[in-house]
Amino acid sequence: MHVHPLITDSAALANLCARLADAPFVCVDTEFMRENTFWPELCLIQIADTEEAAAIDPMALGLDMQPLLDLLVNNEDVLKVFHAGGQDLEIIYNLTGKTPYPLFDTQVAAMALGQGEQIGYSNLVDSWLGIQIDKGARFTDWSRRPLDVRQVDYAIGDVTHLSNIFPRMLERLKKTGRGAWLDQEMERLGDPANYANDPDLAWKRVRISGRRPDVLGRLKAIARWRELEARSKDLPRGRIVKDETVADLAGHPPKKQADLVKVRGLSATWGTNDIGKRLLAAIESAEPMSMEEMPPREDRKPGLGKEGALVADLLKLLLKIRARDIDVAPRLLARGEELEALAAGQRDNLAMLTGWRFDQFGHEALDLVEGRLGFAVVEGKLKMTRIDVNT
Numbered sequence: 001m002h003v004h005p006l007i008t009d010s011a012a013l014a015n016l017c018a019r020l021a022d023a024p025f026v027c028v029d030t031e032f033m034r035e036n037t038f039w040p041e042l043c044l045i046q047i048a049d050t051e052e053a054a055a056i057d058p059m060a061l062g063l064d065m066q067p068l069l070d071l072l073v074n075n076e077d078v079l080k081v082f083h084a085g086g087q088d089l090e091i092i093y094n095l096t097g098k099t100p101y102p103l104f105d106t107q108v109a110a111m112a113l114g115q116g117e118q119i120g121y122s123n124l125v126d127s128w129l130g131i132q133i134d135k136g137a138r139f140t141d142w143s144r145r146p147l148d149v150r151q152v153d154y155a156i157g158d159v160t161h162l163s164n165i166f167p168r169m170l171e172r173l174k175k176t177g178r179g180a181w182l183d184q185e186m187e188r189l190g191d192p193a194n195y196a197n198d199p200d201l202a203w204k205r206v207r208i209s210g211r212r213p214d215v216l217g218r219l220k221a222i223a224r225w226r227e228l229e230a231r232s233k234d235l236p237r238g239r240i241v242k243d244e245t246v247a248d249l250a251g252h253p254p255k256k257q258a259d260l261v262k263v264r265g266l267s268a269t270w271g272t273n274d275i276g277k278r279l280l281a282a283i284e285s286a287e288p289m290s291m292e293e294m295p296p297r298e299d300r301k302p303g304l305g306k307e308g309a310l311v312a313d314l315l316k317l318l319l320k321i322r323a324r325d326i327d328v329a330p331r332l333l334a335r336g337e338e339l340e341a342l343a344a345g346q347r348d349n350l351a352m353l354t355g356w357r358f359d360q361f362g363h364e365a366l367d368l369v370e371g372r373l374g375f376a377v378v379e380g381k382l383k384m385t386r387i388d389v390n391t
Helices: 009-022 066-073 086-096 107-109 121-129 149-174 179-190 199-203 213-233 245-253 259-262 274-285 305-326 336-343 355-369
Strands: 025-033 041-048 050-054 078-081 101-107 374-377 381-386
Touching: 009 050, 009 066, 009 305, 025 149, 025 381, 050 149, 066 086, 086 179, 086 305, 101 107, 101 179, 101 245, 101 374, 107 121, 107 149, 107 179, 121 149, 121 199, 121 374, 149 179, 199 213, 213 274, 305 336, 305 355, 305 374, 305 381
Parallel strands: 025 078, 078 101
Antiparallel strands: 025 041, 041 050, 374 381
C-alpha cells in the first residue's frame, strides 16, 4: 500500500479524492480535540482504500476540504468504513449537515461475529491481524503543529489496518449469512438526528431527581439557554454552567438576578453581568413541562408492574442464553426496553418480533411470555425446554 506524506495542499487532496471516488470502499478516521471547545476541533483526517492511504491536515492554511467532504457525504457509490464511528460522524455532520452514506462500522459488525458489544480498535486489530498497536501516540495534542512523522504514521495506521480487516470481516459475514443482521444498526448509527444537538433536547443530558413539571420545565429552559451560550462562545457546556448547577437552578430558582451570587458554581459577577441577566430571563420564561414530554419513571415502566418486571428479568436471561448459543452480542438481538415492553404486553413495533431477530430470538421470547417455553438445567448447562400447554 502506498502511504502519502501529510496532505496540506488543495491540489493533492483533490487528486487523492478523485482516485478514491472509484474505490468500492474507503476507511475513515479522525483525530480531534474537544476539551476546550463546544464544537470538536478537527485536527486530522485519515483515509485509505486497498491501494493507498493518507492523512489530511484540515488545519492547513488555504486547504479546500470540499472534494473530501463530497466523497464522504455526496458519493453514494463508495462505502465509508469506520470503527466506533459515532464521534467521526458527528464531526462530519457538523461540517456538512449530513452523515456519510452508505456506511459500515466494524465495531457494530463485530457484534454479529461474537466479539462483544464494544470491542476496542486495538483488540480488533489484534484479533484479526495479530498486530499489537503501539499506543504511545494516543494522547497526542493533535492540534499542535508541526506533527512529526511518528504521529502521522500512528494516525494513518488506524485506516490501513482497517482496510485489511474490513474485507475479511465482510467475507465472514457473507459465509455466516449475518450481513443483513446489521442493516438496522448501521441505519441507526447513520441517522443524522443523532448528531443534530437540538437545544430543546439538551435537558436530557442533565441528571436531576424528582419529576415535577415546573422543575423539569425550568431544567429544559436553562439547558437550552446553556446550549446556545456554549455554541455562541464555542466553549464546553461545563465552562458556562456545570450540570449540577443547572439542576440546582431548576430545583431552586432565584427570584431576582442578585440572588445568583448565592448559587454554588456561579461567581459573584453573575448578579450584575449580562450573562446572569440572560440566565434569569431563561428561568423566568420557563413553562411547566407538558405531560407528553415528561420522561418515563426509571423505577417503573408504564404498564410493567411487579410481575411484569419479573417476566422482563426472565426475558433478559433468555436473551443471554440465546446470544451465547449463536455467538452474538445480546444487544444485536434485542434491547432492554424492548424486553420490558414485551413483558408489559406490547406486541407491535418491536424489532425483535420481525425479520431475522424473530427467527433467532423473538419467537422464543414470545413463547416464554405466553407460557410455551421454560428453563431447564441439562448436564449443568442452562437450556430452554418446551412446555405442553395442553397438559
